[in-house]
Amino acid sequence: MQEFLTFLKKHPVVYVTRDIERAMGLSFDTPGYFIISNSTPFAKFISQGRKNILLIESEHLLPTFDLLQREETESFLKNIASNGPNPSLLVFKPTSQIERICTQNTWKLLNPLVSLSSTIEEKISQIDWLGPLEYLLPPHCVDTLENLDFEIPFILQFNTSHTGTGTQCISDIKQLNALKQTFPKRPVRALKYISGPTFTSNNVVSKENIFLGNISYQITGISPFTNNPFATIGNDFDFANRFLTDTQKQKFFDIAKKVGEKLQQDGWLGAYGIDVIVDKETQELYLLEVNARQPASVPFESLLQKEKTSLEMPLTIFEAHLMSLLDFSIPYQSIIPLTKGAQIILRDAEIHFDAQKLLSWKNQLESLGYTVIDTPNTEDGTELLRIRTKHGSFISHEEKLNDEGERIKKIFE
Missing domain, CATH: 3.30.470.20 (ATP-grasp fold, B domain)
Structure with missing residues (x-):
């Protein structure tokens, strides 16, 4: 572990995150590890004025992209670079906007490309990505809502979702028909309803x-x-x-x-x-x-x-x-x-x-x-x-x- 800590000193990383908890996987006292986040009571309490943590004040919590646009962020990163190598940036979940601002400022973003992560995570493209591993999923199909014919009850998923927001359990035909009328052309993934933990x-x-x-x-x-x-x-x-x-x-x-x-x-x-x-x-x-x-x-x-x-x-x-x-x-x-x-x-x-x-x-x-x-x-x-x-x-x-x-x-x- 000591070898990595020595390596990190020479290859500093700045974790930019809306919620400072996302960056708590490594000790805040680790040389070469820096954080930029929102100023909240909890963030102030755990950072305790450390020089390697920048907390940005705002009327509301800023998403990562907005944090990256702040002048304080640019100054913080320049100061790190002035005392050693240019730092690499790490975010919780990258977006195309985040990738673009990093490219514009010649900041190195460590996260894998959004194009790859989106292909893997999105419910429909994920099936093609899995390829021969598709059998790991429950019995399923992909179709537009207007053409969807799947045994009820089943789980219906829109292409993108987060913490369950794009997932519904279809328990009767009326519920399904209402969705078909509202989003007839929208592609969805349907999976067999499985009861269990x-x-x-x-x-x-x-x-x-x-x-x-x-x-x-x-x-x-x-x-x-x-x-x-x-x-x-x-x-x-x-x-x-x-x-x-x-x-x-x-x-x-x-x-x-x-x-x-x-x-x-x-x-x-x-x-x-x-x-x-x-x-x-x-x-x-x-x-x-x-x-x-x-x-x-x-x-x-x-x-x-x-x-x-x-x-x-x-x-x-x-x-x-x-x-x-x-x-x-x-x-x-x-x-x-x-x-x-x-x-x-x-x-x-x-x-x-x-x-x-x-x-x-x-x-x-x-x-x-x-x-x-x-x-x-x-x-x-x-x-x-x-x-x-x-x-x-x-x-x-x-x-x-x-x-x-x-x-x-x-x-x-």
């Missing part, structure tokens, strides 16, 4: 290796944390470890590796995530999603891993992500394993942003021993609070909160 993992592709991350249960659609039945609201490593059999875990890793090998063939570097569902009836595993980017739970997984760092296996998922993007030869074969830990997220949905309420809830939750990260988001579906436990769990069985989870839920009711 969903699990996820964060993984990393380097030039030499594929690092398979830890499996967590994907907490989804529980009120009052969200009003969207398909919205992801957390991860539970403890429940995944208890629920899945050794055979199912191995099959999950086989899917993750096959996807990673395909990414590697296409020149991908860095983190990617997969979502996998377990069929309640057959116990078969099916691939649901491929997230071609740093998944949102990478910093949390990395923080849990730091608690277990050993000389034999010191690598976290974020460190593997950053090393791969920098084309640093990783001297390890695997990352730190986890069997405990969970987080649950309160989204702006049934409950809307209210600064006083959020502060009150945060204080209550922290008094119970949880780590709480607050974000002053005001848009529907965005994160308000992240509630974390390092050693516990929030799930007793599928879609059912345990006593700890219920205790948190009652605070919001």
